[in-house]
Amino acid sequence: MNTAPGTPSKERRHAYWRANLRLMAALLTIWFAVSYGCGILFVDELDAIRFGGFGLGFWFAQQGSIYVFVVLIFVYVWQMNRLDRRYGVNE
Amino acid sequence: MTLQSWTLLLVGLSFTLYIGIALWSRVHTTRGFYVAGGGVSPLANGMATAADWMSAASFISMAGLISFIGRDGAVYLMGWTGGYVLLALMLAPYLRKFGQFTVPDFVGQRYYSQQARLVAVVCALFVSFTYVAGQMRGVGVVFSRFLDVDIDVGVLIGMGIVFVYAVLGGMKGITYTQVAQYCVLIFAFLVPAIFISLSLTGEVVPQLGFGANVPDPVSGGSIPLLEKLDGLHRELGFAAYTEGRKETIDVFFITLALMVGTAGLPHVIIRFFTVPKVRDARLSAGYALLFIALLYTTAPAVAAFARTNLIETVHDTAYSELPEWFHNWENTGLLAWVDKDGDGRVRYAPGSAFDPIPGEKTMRLTRSGATGSAGEPRFVNPPSSGANELHVDRDIMVLANPEIAGLPNWVIALVAAGALAAALSTAAGLLLVISASISHDLLKKVFMPQISERQELLYARLAASVAVVIAGYFGVNPPGFVAEVVAFAFGLAAASFFPAIVLGIFSKRMNREGAVAGMVVGIVFTAAYIIYFKFVDPAANVPANWWLGISPEGIGGVGMLLNFAVALGISRFTPPPPPEVQDLVETIRIPGAFEAAEAATDVRS
Numbered sequence: 270m271n272t273a274p275g276t277p278s279k280e281r282r283h284a285y286w287r288a289n290l291r292l293m294a295a296l297l298t299i300w301f302a303v304s305y306g307c308g309i310l311f312v313d314e315l316d317a318i319r320f321g322g323f324g325l326g327f328w329f330a331q332q333g334s335i336y337v338f339v340v341l342i343f344v345y346v347w348q349m350n351r352l353d354r355r356y357g358v359n360e
Numbered sequence: 361m362t363l364q365s366w367t368l369l370l371v372g373l374s375f376t377l378y379i380g381i382a383l384w385s386r387v388h389t390t391r392g393f394y395v396a397g398g399g400v401s402p403l404a405n406g407m408a409t410a411a412d413w414m415s416a417a418s419f420i421s422m423a424g425l426i427s428f429i430g431r432d433g434a435v436y437l438m439g440w441t442g443g444y445v446l447l448a449l450m451l452a453p454y455l456r457k458f459g460q461f462t463v464p465d466f467v468g469q470r471y472y473s474q475q476a477r478l479v480a481v482v483c484a485l486f487v488s489f490t491y492v493a494g495q496m497r498g499v500g501v502v503f504s505r506f507l508d509v510d511i512d513v514g515v516l517i518g519m520g521i522v523f524v525y526a527v528l529g530g531m532k533g534i535t536y537t538q539v540a541q542y543c544v545l546i547f548a549f550l551v552p553a554i555f556i557s558l559s560l561t562g563e564v565v566p567q568l569g570f571g572a573n574v575p576d577p578v579s580g581g582s583i584p585l586l587e588k589l590d591g592l593h594r595e596l597g598f599a600a601y602t603e604g605r606k607e608t609i610d611v612f613f614i615t616l617a618l619m620v621g622t623a624g625l626p627h628v629i630i631r632f633f634t635v636p637k638v639r640d641a642r643l644s645a646g647y648a649l650l651f652i653a654l655l656y657t658t659a660p661a662v663a664a665f666a667r668t669n670l671i672e673t674v675h676d677t678a679y680s681e682l683p684e685w686f687h688n689w690e691n692t693g694l695l696a697w698v699d700k701d702g703d704g705r706v707r708y709a710p711g712s713a714f715d716p717i718p719g720e721k722t723m724r725l726t727r728s729g730a731t732g733s734a735g736e737p738r739f740v741n742p743p744s745s746g747a748n749e750l751h752v753d754r755d756i757m758v759l760a761n762p763e764i765a766g767l768p769n770w771v772i773a774l775v776a777a778g779a780l781a782a783a784l785s786t787a788a789g790l791l792l793v794i795s796a797s798i799s800h801d802l803l804k805k806v807f808m809p810q811i812s813e814r815q816e817l818l819y820a821r822l823a824a825s826v827a828v829v830i831a832g833y834f835g836v837n838p839p840g841f842v843a844e845v846v847a848f849a850f851g852l853a854a855a856s857f858f859p860a861i862v863l864g865i866f867s868k869r870m871n872r873e874g875a876v877a878g879m880v881v882g883i884v885f886t887a888a889y890i891i892y893f894k895f896v897d898p899a900a901n902v903p904a905n906w907w908l909g910i911s912p913e914g915i916g917g918v919g920m921l922l923n924f925a926v927a928l929g930i931s932r933f934t935p936p937p938p939p940e941v942q943d944l945v946e947t948i949r950i951p952g953a954f955e956a957a958e959a960a961t962d963v964r965s
Binding site: 305 | 426434441449450453567586608619643650950953
């Protein structure tokens with residue numbers, strides 16, 4: 270493994286870690302909201318709204334939450350690659 | 361060409377491919393055997409992870425299961441996909457940076473304790489053996505249904521194939537066969553789904569057909585498929601398809617246990633050790649979920665299509681006028697009809713059509729050899745007292761789909777090859793976990809630290825061979841409780857590994873005492889609850905007796921929360937981990953290489 274020129278300082282590493290935690294918290298909030306929120310806790314209320322041929326709650330429970338999960342991971346990948354470069358911790 | 365020859369051809373071709381890959385990817389180092397040398401591309405790892413994860417149950421049983429429980433099937437759909445978000449954000453990149461071979465490796469080193477490693481090894485072995493028994497059985501069942509061989513012979517053939525590529529090629533052989541198996545299984549799942557969507561709704565994409573309009577026989581106009589299905593359900597006396605039947609709190613905790621359990625399953629986690637870099641681990645988690653989502657968003661559509669097709673084709677139809685596929689599957693015991701009211705027509709209603717054979721605890725449909733007045737096979741099982749005359753095994757929803765939709769023989773044969781790919785790929789991943797737990801975690805790291813790499817590799821191959829034989833034994837003689845212990849596998853993974861690993865990464869202060877106490881409390885609580893309701897007093901396993909209305913399937917979610925609480929509490933009153941362990945935590949949090957010596961002075965985070 271190569272040591273990158275200019276190994277990141279302790280402060281920089283901690284700033285990177287905090288930025289990582291903020292991103293993670295934001296994405297996990299969405300993760301919780303679509304699955305446990307829309308798909309389970311408020312599913313009956315949302316079913317009153319029609320979405321194509323679905324009740325919206327049913328759609329989130331059997332389709333929508335899965336699509337959102339996929340998008341969340343790719344957003345995470347994209348944002349973390351940016352953070353890695355910004356803080357100079359990329360391999 | 362007949363169905364039999366098509367099946368032989370496609371299954372034979374796919375098996376030749378797997379063996380070919382195995383011969384090409386032999387390995388000579390432990391690193392090659394355990395983590396494929398760490399050189400797998402993110403795309404390949406995504407496909408391999410998807411095949412590793414999607415088992416015979418995902419491929420054959422899940423759509424059928426959803427088709428019988430309607431909206432509540434979402435617990436499996438969300439539960440078995442949402443865990444990948446946790447894996448990608450909280451586990452995979454850090455475990456890749458840690459860079460060892462197994463999950464017990466991480467637990468043992470992070471918690472500087474051989475006891476913690478042993479707890480992890482026992483859990484890994486238990487979870488993996490539980491799972492692999494079902495896969496081997498699945499292989500045997502597919503062989504017997506499609507190729508007319510004995511189930512036991514099918515299990516032996518499956519054992520032989522897995523033996524070749526898991527023992528010779530280790531993780532490398534497993535990885536590249538899994539890539540091929542993913543392609544086979546997803547093609548086999550999507551082709552019939554697309555044809556059925558087209559014939560039922562006119563939409564090519566099943567996910568769109570799921571919400572499309574279909575002709576309404578009542579009004580003569582058109583209504584959404586799901587509304588029509590709700591109507592059919594009410595007409596027959598079933599609860600509406602799109603309404604929930606389980607309590608909300610139970611749905612919540614089952615979903616939680618499955619998600620967290622998924623993220624804590626060793627055979628899924630170790631797949632992320634095989635990519636070169638941290639960023640590859642993140643990306644391959646994204647690819648993995650994308651490839652899984654292809655099947656998991658199609659399955660609920662297939663469930664609704666199959667349910668509609670079944671009711672419309674079979675209900676209130678004279679037995680003599682039933683289509684040919686009904687009689688084909690009647691021969692396998694997956695479909696059965698008993699004429700309770702003597703009108704010669706099939707009446708489909710809630711409840712089971714048959715009772716278990718007197719003296720048997722579980723429902724097992726057995727032909728008596730006689731035939732009824734309409735020419736239907738008779739059964740030893742007494743008819744139940746309810747109005748329902750139709751017995752439908754849930755597996756039929758996927759297995760018979762191509763025939764129900766009138767698709768050509770090669771598509772039916774493809775489903776057989778796909779189901780085998782799903783079962784074999786998962787079995788291989790689990791066998792590797794078992795082999796690595798024994799040769800690496802138990803022998804090399806605990807009992808025989810002096811062995812050379814060559815010897816360790818030899819033990820790894822031996823352990824894999826023994827594991828194949830044990831898995832095959834359980835496939836031939838399935839313990840009656842396989843279905844019951846699946847809840848166990850997820851519950852234990854959720855209540856043990858997930859909190860221990862997450863805290864090990866995100867809390868620098870987490871120490872040996874906290875982690876071990878958390879794991880022990882989580883495991884004991886979860887295991888006690890499941891054992892009580894599944895084995896000690898199965899008659900009491902009804903919602904009224906459950907704690908807060910949470911079923912044994914969902915109790916792992918509570919066990920996980922308990923583990924977190926106990927670990928965090930105990931760690932506050934016991935000494936912090938040694939400086940070198942805190943350095944380790946600092947190192948795994950940051951992708952690149954650097955010196956973490958100064959980290960030891962800072963224990964706040």
